[in-house]
Amino acid sequence: MxxxxxxxxxxxxxxxxPEMPLLxxxxxxxxxxxxxxxxxxxxxxxxxVHVDGQPVRSCSVPAASVAxxxxxxxxxxxxxxxxxVQQAWIEHTxxxxxxxxxxxxxxxxxxxxxxxxxxxxxxxxxxxGNLCRCGTYPRIRTAxxxxxxxxxx
Amino acid sequence: MPAQTMISRRAVIRTMLGAGGGMILGFHLPDALxxxxxxxxxxxxxxxxxxxxxxxxxxxxxxxxxxxxxxQGQGALTSVAMLIAEELDVPWDSIQVVFADMHRHVNEGxxxxxxxxxxxxxxxxxxxHIMQAGASARERLKQAAANAWGIERGAVTARQGILSxxxxxxxxxxxxxxxxxxxxxxxxxxxxxxxxxxxGRPVPRLDARVKVDGSARFSIDARPExxxxxxxxxxxxxxxxxxxxxxxxxxxxPGIIGAVEFRARPGRRDNSDLQxxxxxxxxxxxxxxxxxxxxxxxxxFGPDGEVSSATQAAKARELxxxxxxxxxxxxxxxxxxxxxxxxxxxxxxxxxxxxxxRMEPINATVSATAARVDVWSPTQDQSTALLLAADQxxxxxxxxxVHTTFIGGAFGGNGGGATAVTRQAAxxxxxxxxxxxxxxxxxxxxxxxxxxPPVYARLSAALGEDGLPExxxxxxxxxxxxxxxxxxxxxxxxxxxxRIPHRRHERHAAPAHVPTAxxxxxxxxxxxxxxxxxxDEMALAGGRDPLxxxxxxxxxxxxxxxxxxKLEEVAGFRTDLPRGRGMGIAVLEDHxxxxxxxxxxxxxxxxxxxxxxxxxxxxxxxxxxxxxAAEQMEGSVVWExxxxxxxxxxxxxxxxxxxxxxxYRLMRMPQVPEIEVHFALSEDGWWGGIGEPAGxxxxxxxxxxxxxxTGKRVRSTPIAKHDLRWT
Numbered sequence: 001m002x003x004x005x006x007x008x009x010x011x012x013x014x015x016x017x018p019e020m021p022l023l024x025x026x027x028x029x030x031x032x033x034x035x036x037x038x039x040x041x042x043x044x045x046x047x048x049v050h051v052d053g054q055p056v057r058s059c060s061v062p063a064a065s066v067a068x069x070x071x072x073x074x075x076x077x078x079x080x081x082x083x084x085v086q087q088a089w090i091e092h093t094x095x096x097x098x099x100x101x102x103x104x105x106x107x108x109x110x111x112x113x114x115x116x117x118x119x120x121x122x123x124x125x126x127x128x129g130n131l132c133r134c135g136t137y138p139r140i141r142t143a144x145x146x147x148x149x150x151x152x153x
Numbered sequence: 154m155p156a157q158t159m160i161s162r163r164a165v166i167r168t169m170l171g172a173g174g175g176m177i178l179g180f181h182l183p184d185a186l187x188x189x190x191x192x193x194x195x196x197x198x199x200x201x202x203x204x205x206x207x208x209x210x211x212x213x214x215x216x217x218x219x220x221x222x223x224x225q226g227q228g229a230l231t232s233v234a235m236l237i238a239e240e241l242d243v244p245w246d247s248i249q250v251v252f253a254d255m256h257r258h259v260n261e262g263x264x265x266x267x268x269x270x271x272x273x274x275x276x277x278x279x280x281x282h283i284m285q286a287g288a289s290a291r292e293r294l295k296q297a298a299a300n301a302w303g304i305e306r307g308a309v310t311a312r313q314g315i316l317s318x319x320x321x322x323x324x325x326x327x328x329x330x331x332x333x334x335x336x337x338x339x340x341x342x343x344x345x346x347x348x349x350x351x352x353g354r355p356v357p358r359l360d361a362r363v364k365v366d367g368s369a370r371f372s373i374d375a376r377p378e379x380x381x382x383x384x385x386x387x388x389x390x391x392x393x394x395x396x397x398x399x400x401x402x403x404x405x406x407p408g409i410i411g412a413v414e415f416r417a418r419p420g421r422r423d424n425s426d427l428q429x430x431x432x433x434x435x436x437x438x439x440x441x442x443x444x445x446x447x448x449x450x451x452x453x454f455g456p457d458g459e460v461s462s463a464t465q466a467a468k469a470r471e472l473x474x475x476x477x478x479x480x481x482x483x484x485x486x487x488x489x490x491x492x493x494x495x496x497x498x499x500x501x502x503x504x505x506x507x508x509x510x511r512m513e514p515i516n517a518t519v520s521a522t523a524a525r526v527d528v529w530s531p532t533q534d535q536s537t538a539l540l541l542a543a544d545q546x547x548x549x550x551x552x553x554x555v556h557t558t559f560i561g562g563a564f565g566g567n568g569g570g571a572t573a574v575t576r577q578a579a580x581x582x583x584x585x586x587x588x589x590x591x592x593x594x595x596x597x598x599x600x601x602x603x604x605x606p607p608v609y610a611r612l613s614a615a616l617g618e619d620g621l622p623e624x625x626x627x628x629x630x631x632x633x634x635x636x637x638x639x640x641x642x643x644x645x646x647x648x649x650x651x652r653i654p655h656r657r658h659e660r661h662a663a664p665a666h667v668p669t670a671x672x673x674x675x676x677x678x679x680x681x682x683x684x685x686x687x688x689d690e691m692a693l694a695g696g697r698d699p700l701x702x703x704x705x706x707x708x709x710x711x712x713x714x715x716x717x718x719k720l721e722e723v724a725g726f727r728t729d730l731p732r733g734r735g736m737g738i739a740v741l742e743d744h745x746x747x748x749x750x751x752x753x754x755x756x757x758x759x760x761x762x763x764x765x766x767x768x769x770x771x772x773x774x775x776x777x778x779x780x781x782a783a784e785q786m787e788g789s790v791v792w793e794x795x796x797x798x799x800x801x802x803x804x805x806x807x808x809x810x811x812x813x814x815x816x817y818r819l820m821r822m823p824q825v826p827e828i829e830v831h832f833a834l835s836e837d838g839w840w841g842g843i844g845e846p847a848g849x850x851x852x853x854x855x856x857x858x859x860x861x862x863t864g865k866r867v868r869s870t871p872i873a874k875h876d877l878r879w880t
Contacts, residue, residue, distance in 0.1 A: 015566030016437075017407065024439040028382070033374035034367015036561070039595045040442075043814035046512060065437055074367035086365040093357045093780070097226030097790060098364030098371075099512040105365060124823035131814060133512050133562050134226045135791025137825040139784070 003067045007032070008076025018064030022056075024049045026073060034074040034102045038131070045074045045130030048103035049073045057129075074102035077109060085109045088147035096134035104130050108144050117148050127136040200435035202329035204293060206253070206264040207237060207286040210329040214314055216243050219253035221265035222275055223533055224360060226788075228781040231359045232276050233775055239351045240287030240344060243314040243325065250359055252557035255535045259550050269534035271568055271671070273744040273842020276777055280840065284343040288830035290332065292341045297331035298323060346775060346836065355780035360559070372558045375518040377588040381410055382438035383581050384445045385574075385591055387430030387601050388452045390807035392417065395429035396451040403444040408436040412448075413581045415573075423633070424603050425541055425570035426667050432581055438592055445594075457666035458807040462505065462607075465804065468663055469609035469630045477628055477659035481647040482526025484655030487615075490624035494615030498694045502612070502657050502683035503869040506802040506809070507605040507672060510817060513561020514598040519578035520588035521546055526553040527588070530575045531560040532561075533567045538575050545579040564792070565671035571603055579878065585717040586798045596812040603670030604802065606633040608642060608679045612687040614653070620695025621706070624655040630682075632665035637675075644676025645741060645849065646684045650713055651706040666807065673792060674845035675682055677743040681849030682856065682870065684796060685739035689857045690866070699738055699857065700726050712835050716740055716772045718751040719833035724751035724768040728861055732879065733757070739850040746773040746841030748786075750850035752826075754858040760878035764794065764826040764855055772833050773841035782843045783830040789848035790828050797852035801871045818873075 005012045005022075007030060010095045014029050026032045026049070035058060038046030042057035049058045050072040077083045081090070088094075095101045106125070111118055111126040118126070123144050132140070201209035201217055209217045218237050222229040230250045238248055258265050266282055267274075294311040298316040302309070316323050346353070363369040388395060400412040413432045421427075431450060435441035473876060491497055491728045516858050518529040519542060526548055530538035539555045542548075560567065578591040593601065611627040614622040631642035639662040647658035672678055692702035707713035717740060720726065726736050733756055740749040749770040755763045767790050799818035803810040811817040855869045863879040 020437070020439055024437055031376060032367070033370070033376070036371075036512070037373065037438075037514065037592065039814050041595075041813055044512070044595075056879060059183050073378045077366070079827065081362065081366045081481060089365045093361045093784065095226075095358075095361055095364035096228075096784065097512065098223075098360065098369050098559060099560045101364050102367050127822040129821075131512065131819060133292075133564070133792070133819070135788030135820075135825075136784075137791060137820075137822050138787050138823070138828055141825075 003063055005063065005067060005071060006069065007071045008073060014063070016063055019062045021059050022049070022061045022063050022066055022071070023058040026058060032073050032075050036099055036102060038100065044100070045103040045107060046100050048130065050106060050110055053110065053113060055107050068116040074106060077105065083109060084147040084150035085112065085143070087150055089141040091146060092139045092143040094136050094139045094143050096136055100130060100132045104132065104140055108140070108147065110146065112147055112151060116151060118144065159378060172710045175280070202333050204290040204329065204333050205286055207283070208241070208290060210326055212326050214247050214324050214326050216241065218248060218250050220250055221253040221258060221268045223535060223560050225533065225555065225560040225565070225567070227785060228778070229270060229275055231356060231781060232368035232777065234359060235351055235356060236276070236280055237287035239349060240284045241291050242312050245351065245356070246655070247314055255539050255555040255557065256553070259536050259539050268536045269568070270563070271533050271565065273844040273846065277745060277840045277842045283345060285340065288341045288343050289337070290838065292337055292721045293332035293335045294325050294328050296335050296337065298327035301328070302329070326645040327771055342661065348622070348693045352777040353775070354778070356778050360780055361424070370558045371513055371514045371561050372518065372529045373513055373561070373590070373592060374558070375529035375556065375590060377518065377520050377527065379590045380518070380590055381434055381436055381585065382441050383413070383432040383434045383578070383589050383591045384438060384442040385430055385432045385577055385593055386445055386450065386597060387415070387428045387452070389600060390454040390458050391668055392422065392428055393455055393457065393807070394453040395431065396452040396453050398431050398448055400448070403433065403448055406440065406444055408440040409444055410434040410436065411585055413584050415577060415580065423570060424670055425573055425576065427573045427576050427580070427660050431589045432577065432591065434581060434585055434589060434603070438590070442594055454807055460666065460804060460807050462804045465607060465632050465663070465665070466609070469859045472630045472661040472663060473609060473611045473628055475661070477661040480643055480659065480660050481658040482656060484624070487624040487626050487655040487657040490655055491613050491626055492614045494624070496616040496694070497613060498616065498690050498692055499611065499613040500687060500866070500868055502610045502686070503608070504679040505607050505870065506667065506804065507796045507800050508602040508802055508817060509564045509566030509672060510599055510602070510819065511562030511564055511566060514595055515572055515574050515593040516591055517578040518576040518588065518672050519575070519582040521579055521582040525766040526579070528553060528555045528575065529558060530555070530578070531558070531567055532571065532575070533560070533563045537570055541570065541575045542579045543743050545576040546583055564673040565675060566602060566650070567852050568670060572668055585811045599812050599817055600809045601833040605672035605679060606631050606635070606638045606669040608644065610683050612646070612679070612683065614691050616691070616695050620697060622651070622653045622691050622695075623651045624656070629660045630663055631660065632663045632667070633669040634664050635669045637671065638669040641676030643680060645680035645743070648742070650710055651688065652708070667804070674743045674787070674849050677741055677849040678793065681739065681741045682852040683739060685850060685853030686866070686868065688855050689737070689860065698728065701738060711741065711837070712747045713774050715833045715835060716770050719770045719831060720749040720751055720768070723770065723831050726751050730861065733862055735858040735861030736865070737854045737859070737861060739857065741846070741850045741852035743846035743849055744842030745839065746771060746774070746843065746846035748846045748850050750854040752851065752854035754855060754862055756859060756862045756879065758879060760876055762859065762872065762877055764798070764824070764828040767851055767854070768829045768831070769847055770831045770833050771843070771847060772835055772837050773843055773846070774837065774839045776832060776834060776843070779832060785844050786847035787828045789845070790851050791820050791825060791850045794855065797855065798824070798872050
């Protein structure tokens with residue numbers, strides 16, 4: 001059954017079963033490979049995207065449930081990596097292998113959207129769902145604080 | 154390897170003056186560029202002149218450096234670029250980086266010498282031949298200018314991309330084509346550290362930019378035309394047999410293309426060999442995975458289906474009572490001395506199985522056609538991916554092309570031959586007749602990983618009248634059939650630095666069906682926890698301070714002393730904190746580097762442990778990029794604490810119980826301690842690694858701190874499972 005998905009400001013008509021997780025529609029049908037598969041059970045956060053501005057784990061969200069809602073992936077966060085979170089990530093060279101970072105960045109951007117100057121406790125709470133095996137957490141924390149500053153400039 | 158040997162292999166200098174770049178032999182520019190990174194926007198090097206296999210110079214002065222290693226988060230692209238830029242002497246912002254072409258490497262004389270990316274060895278062991286490539290290019294450029302200007306090469310200066318002599322000046326690009334034709338009578342020596350202008354400075358990683366907007370391509374992002382997807386399940390009890398499966402039950406579902414079964418070949422049990430399993434192929438991976446989940450499969454587990462963590466523990470207790478193979482011994486009969494001694498310290502330790510669980514699940518993409526084979530595989534040795542695909546398909550290596558991408562973590566688990574996934578993808582593509590991407594579901598990625606093996610150890614020491622150990626016996630039991638894992642069973646223990654006059658180190662290898670492989674800082678990662686807690690146990694039993702004891706027991710050992718003295722200076726280690734808080738230290742050698750750690754912990758009366766702070770001191774001899782090194786060291790803390798605090802795979806009925814991140818717990822943001830990194834470099838002619846050595850001292854430092862906080866010794870992991878309550 002065709003669904004219409006609003007991804008990064010463009011409407012896409014896709015023909016998938018309603019229970020197909022959003023992640024695979026993004027990666028396979030739409031070719032948006034920046035969003036990653038990590039666990040399939042909403043435990044690692046590598047697949048985090050925004051739906052109406054809220055961070056969701058796209059591996060566990062049926063495509064049909066987000067039809068007509070505003071979906072943003074890492075590719076749509078900014079046209080040129082100019083989002084304050086992306087700028088702070090570059091400045092602090094946060095990524096190592098980089099595989100989890102799309103999800104980390106989307107989670108951080110959603111946090112800053114609702115809490116422009118988050119405390120460490122807020123960062124802990126917002127980022128606890130995103131695993132990083134390279135252990136970039138200390139720089140993620142620093143970069144979120146830096147992104148908060150950049151957003152005010 | 155002596156640099157001169159390497160250079161003689163490259164006596165023939167190739168020149169490539171390409172229109173459109175396509176003349177660079179076997180170099181697939183679209184893929185290389187898509188996967189590559191640069192500090193400035195990409196420009197296709199249409200007029201790039203190849204000076205040697207490692208670099209080309211464009212007309213506008215852009216230097217493209219080809220990196221034969223994989224970038225798995227350890228900074229290979231930046232390190233190789235720095236080593237070459239240092240010698241070539243070009244502005245850092247004129248550098249761009251691409252992955253080198255493995256087809257050319259494998260088929261045309263292996264000119265990159267080493268492509269395997271493991272063992273913290275890229276800078277440590279390979280800097281001479283990588284720097285040599287840059288030095289050679291620089292001298293050829295100078296010679297080309299000297300020839301044109303009618304002067305001696307020695308009169309030409311090459312600095313920051315400009316050749317000059319007296320009033321004459323020209324950019325490198327002007328002489329690139331001429332330089333490519335020049336063979337030097339004698340290759341230049343590489344620079345000594347006092348001559349460095351770039352190495353040793355904090356340089357931001359080159360690949361940060363492409364990893365913040367989704368554009369960095371990983372193996373799992375390969376999308377060749379006509380791609381289909383496969384989900385794979387092998388016998389949950391490794392090396393068990395596939396009896397039957399009922400494809401009819403799922404084959405009519407939308408998008409299902411076919412099923413492919415794998416069979417282990419008799420007598421072939423390498424980590425890269427196929428095991429019995431089934432793949433479902435579909436037009437979407439989710440459809441393949443969902444069908445696989447519902448596929449009725451009957452397995453024959455055999456006797457290995459009876460093995461569990463409990464049966465291994467029982468076997469280990471038995472073996473710890475029996476003499477093992479002697480791996481190291483010195484002095485007199487340590488065993489007899491311990492039996493006869495009045496003051497003996499003895500303790501049993503255990504580390505369980507751990508999975509690599511890199512964030513990018515194991516995957517591979519293969520397109521096998523009559524004309525050629527294309528491979529995308531996230532292995533730590535891209536040339537091995539090529540060889541495995543060629544072997545599985547019975548094809549000449551000249552028909553096989555590997556497309557190197559970024560790798561979503563490796564940590565020792567993606568060694569070139571670490572998994573059979575490249576063979577699986579090759580086999581499916583051959584049978585289905587289409588390009589296929591195999592992704593192991595996370596559950597498969599964890600239970601079929603080549604695990605870090607479980608180790609049990611008993612350490613015993615006899616103390617002399619001065620309270621210091623006179624004799625030491627270690628007995629280690631490892632469960633594996635892998636010869637390398639067996640050799641590493643008491644790594645870190647048998648080579649502990651402490652001056653103990655009489656030593657005997659024994660090990661038992663207990664066969665087990667679970668395949669094992671190297672895991673970041675192999676051997677030291679599991680054993681550091683044991684030996685460095687036992688160091689504290691010996692020190693405290695002898696009435697010594699742990700730091701004073703280590704300083705005394707490593708007297709005259711410069712690299713160790715340097716680390717310990719720096720730790721004393723920066724960490725503020727003390728043993729008199731109030732109950733509920735504690736500090737602990739540990740120091741270990743790994744990959745020729747010496748790293749000390751000081752951990753501060755707090756433990757609530759209810760037993761809740763918080764690691765507050767970890768201070769690291771690294772002596773790796775030299776550091777070429779302290780910024781990237783510090784990042785690796787911070788990450789190593791998280792890596793080791795993940796396993797020591799939370800990890801641990803449980804084996805029941807021959808298979809692992811934990812199979813995803815809900816049951817295999819790892820460190821997350823709220824648990825990360827404050828981390829402080831210091832360097833104490835010997836700079837004395839030897840080079841150590843950076844990517845691995847910082848992890849192993851952290852768990853024993855934490856466990857030693859827990860002891861001072863609670864009075865409780867935690868001799869096995871995960872620490873989170875221990876009762877740490879105190880009153």
